Amino acid sequence: MLRLNRVWKTYRVGAFGTRELTAVRDVSLDVAPGEVVSLIGESGSGKTTIGRMVLRLNSVSQGRIEFDGTDVSTLRGRALKSYYRKVQGIFQDPYSSFNPIFKADRVFDMVRRQFFAGTPNATWHGKIEAALADVRLDPAQVLNKYPHQLSGGQLQRMLIARALLLDIKLLIADEIISMLDASTRIDVMNLLADLTSRGVGVLFVTHDLALGNYLSTTTVILRRGVIVEMGATDKVFANPQHPYSTHLLGSVPHLHKKWSQVEAELARHDARLGPCGYHAHMPGRCGMPPHDPDQPMLAEIEPGHVVGCSYDQPLG
Amino acid sequence: MSLQVDGLRVRYRTLRGDVHALDGVTFEVADGEIMGLVGESGCGKTTLAKSLIRLDGRMQYVDGVVELDGVKLPIDDQHAMNRFRFTQISFVPQYAMSALNPIRKIGKMIAELLESRGFDYKSIQPELERRLDLVGLPRDVLRRYPIELSGGMKQRTVVVVSTLLDPSLLVADEATSALDVSNQKAVAETLVEFRDRRFVRSVIVVTHDISLGYQIADTIMVMYAGKQAEKAPAEVIVNSPRHPYTQALMSSLPEVGVRYEDRRLAGIPGSPPPLLNPPSGCRFRDRCPLAFDQCAEEPPFVEIATGHSVACWKAA
Numbered sequence: 070m071l072r073l074n075r076v077w078k079t080y081r082v083g084a085f086g087t088r089e090l091t092a093v094r095d096v097s098l099d100v101a102p103g104e105v106v107s108l109i110g111e112s113g114s115g116k117t118t119i120g121r122m123v124l125r126l127n128s129v130s131q132g133r134i135e136f137d138g139t140d141v142s143t144l145r146g147r148a149l150k151s152y153y154r155k156v157q158g159i160f161q162d163p164y165s166s167f168n169p170i171f172k173a174d175r176v177f178d179m180v181r182r183q184f185f186a187g188t189p190n191a192t193w194h195g196k197i198e199a200a201l202a203d204v205r206l207d208p209a210q211v212l213n214k215y216p217h218q219l220s221g222g223q224l225q226r227m228l229i230a231r232a233l234l235l236d237i238k239l240l241i242a243d244e245i246i247s248m249l250d251a252s253t254r255i256d257v258m259n260l261l262a263d264l265t266s267r268g269v270g271v272l273f274v275t276h277d278l279a280l281g282n283y284l285s286t287t288t289v290i291l292r293r294g295v296i297v298e299m300g301a302t303d304k305v306f307a308n309p310q311h312p313y314s315t316h317l318l319g320s321v322p323h324l325h326k327k328w329s330q331v332e333a334e335l336a337r338h339d340a341r342l343g344p345c346g347y348h349a350h351m352p353g354r355c356g357m358p359p360h361d362p363d364q365p366m367l368a369e370i371e372p373g374h375v376v377g378c379s380y381d382q383p384l385g
Numbered sequence: 386m387s388l389q390v391d392g393l394r395v396r397y398r399t400l401r402g403d404v405h406a407l408d409g410v411t412f413e414v415a416d417g418e419i420m421g422l423v424g425e426s427g428c429g430k431t432t433l434a435k436s437l438i439r440l441d442g443r444m445q446y447v448d449g450v451v452e453l454d455g456v457k458l459p460i461d462d463q464h465a466m467n468r469f470r471f472t473q474i475s476f477v478p479q480y481a482m483s484a485l486n487p488i489r490k491i492g493k494m495i496a497e498l499l500e501s502r503g504f505d506y507k508s509i510q511p512e513l514e515r516r517l518d519l520v521g522l523p524r525d526v527l528r529r530y531p532i533e534l535s536g537g538m539k540q541r542t543v544v545v546v547s548t549l550l551d552p553s554l555l556v557a558d559e560a561t562s563a564l565d566v567s568n569q570k571a572v573a574e575t576l577v578e579f580r581d582r583r584f585v586r587s588v589i590v591v592t593h594d595i596s597l598g599y600q601i602a603d604t605i606m607v608m609y610a611g612k613q614a615e616k617a618p619a620e621v622i623v624n625s626p627r628h629p630y631t632q633a634l635m636s637s638l639p640e641v642g643v644r645y646e647d648r649r650l651a652g653i654p655g656s657p658p659p660l661l662n663p664p665s666g667c668r669f670r671d672r673c674p675l676a677f678d679q680c681a682e683e684p685p686f687v688e689i690a691t692g693h694s695v696a697c698w699k700a701a
Binding site for chain 2 (some may be wrong): 111251252254256258262276277278279280282283284302303306317318319320321322324325327
């Protein structure tokens with residue numbers, strides 16, 4: 070459904086845009102209907118930029134983003150509108166997604182104005198109630214309220230309901246639960262999981278490995294704009310191949326295991342791995358550009374599990 | 386005995402009335418102990434942390450006694466508290482940026498800070514540099530502006546600065562929540578190391594993440610709606626919690642390894658009660674799966690085993 074094909078993003082930074090900063094470097098990935106792909110990375114890994122490029126909030130510097138076979142960056146006018154009917158995004162801070170001087174349900178009216186101008190009132194209200202029921206919100210509790218009267222969890226769920234009013238196929242969820250409390254975040258997670266059963270694909274952007282692991286079918290680990298490891302979630306988490314992946318896994322606070330214990334387990338795992346999983350399968354040397362410019366940047370080490378070179382490349 | 390808090394009550398004054406954010410809290414933090422303070426937003430954990438160091442303008446001390454090393458702290462008197470701040474009690478805020486002066490180089494800021502408290506920068510500088518080495522920061526951070534450091538480096542700098550005079554108590558309010566997993570681990574381990582080296586004698590770590598609390602704290606205190614719910618050694622809280630709120634909080638937390646398909650976690654329904662007019666009886670009653678008639682009466686916070694106190698009728 071969604072395919073990123075060797076996508077690059079370069080920002081101009083510094084005075085008068087004199088320096089270039091590569092935020093996303095040669096990223097290729099797919100999101101299928103009903104699949105949750107989690108993009109996991111620390112700040113500066115380019116995970117948010119990828120989400121924003123898919124939503125066309127940032128332009129693509131190089132490469133193609135395709136949705137159902139069409140290049141997203143060429144969409145204009147009517148075609149773009151029908152793209153947004155299928156692809157929607159939700160962001161980290163629910164309070165900044167809503168305009169504080171209007172009532173929160175204005176987001177629904179805006180969808181109506183844009184996409185459902187001819188719908189009669191009764192049908193529209195039925196649609197809103199159905200969407201709110203899908204996200205387990207009581208209409209009486211959330212309609213006709215200002216954003217500050219609602220909790221963060223309620224607001225995030227309203228945004229999901231807003232996306233459901235449209236006929237969405239793909240949802241970009243950018244850190245949507247990191248500002249929520251532990252007691253409510255899991256409900257929003259479950260809601261996302263339920264969306265997949267109706268065929269919606271989710272691109273789940275997070276820095277939290279535990280959340281990514283809970284929800285996703287495919288895990289993509291990003292570092293400094295490069296995919297270092299990608300594959301089915303159970304394979305990546307059970308058998309991480311890249312030193313950066315094990316480093317991240319070792320830093321997550323567990324509830325029943327101390328860091329020292331997790332580290333010892335991962336050290337034993339690392340000892341079994343070779344120095345570089347990529348070059349064990351591909352020609353060339355770590356840190357050197359491959360002789361063949363078309364050589365893929367990721368090597369398949371088992372079916373559906375690919376890894377990049379372990380070389381720690383300098384920033385730039 | 387390092388810190389002793391007895392029946393502390395603090396309220397916020399608002400136009401609609403007083404919000405009883407901290408409603409009678411009694412606990413001790415021993416010499417050399419790290420205590421984790423855990424709860425949802427609005428449970429009073431930040432209010433408690435702030436009351437120990439500085440009440441802001443909206444906060445009003447009602448009653449209760451706070452003693453540090455046997456000396457009563459004048460927490461309701463802003464000027465009298467100055468004698469204790471930084472030298473006896475120190476604070477690490479959530480956003481390091483709000484602790485560092487953006488227009489001063491870090492070294493100059495520290496010099497001004499020390500001089501304002503009557504200490505000589507030159508004589509403390511060797512110790513400062515030694516501690517920077519210890520947390521893995523290059524010495525030239527002192528010649529840099531805060532904006533030149535990453536979030537993790539800034540937060541480690543703040544920890545070094547706030548413990549420079551070897552205070553008795555350090556209060557870290559969500560000090561790692563804004564950081565990535567690997568920086569989070571580095572800062573958390575810095576806190577433990579500083580305690581081990583006696584740079585600071587006891588630490589209160591305020592966090593919403595109970596798994597982080599488990600990694601570094603010796604004891605964990607769970608708060609709910611301005612009151613204590615449970616306090617016990619970290620191992621006991623994690624492995625055999627007795628308060629239904631603690632249990633629910635942990636069962637709603639996705640851990641690495643828990644997958645949506647295998648085990649669907651559930652959140653805690655409802656939200657904490659408003660503290661403007663707190664309900665009588667047990668405050669968790671409305672959300673509690675075990676609630677029964679006696680819960681209309683407020684459960685006392687009693688010790689059920691050595692070092693394990695719970696406020697629940699079902700646990701006693």
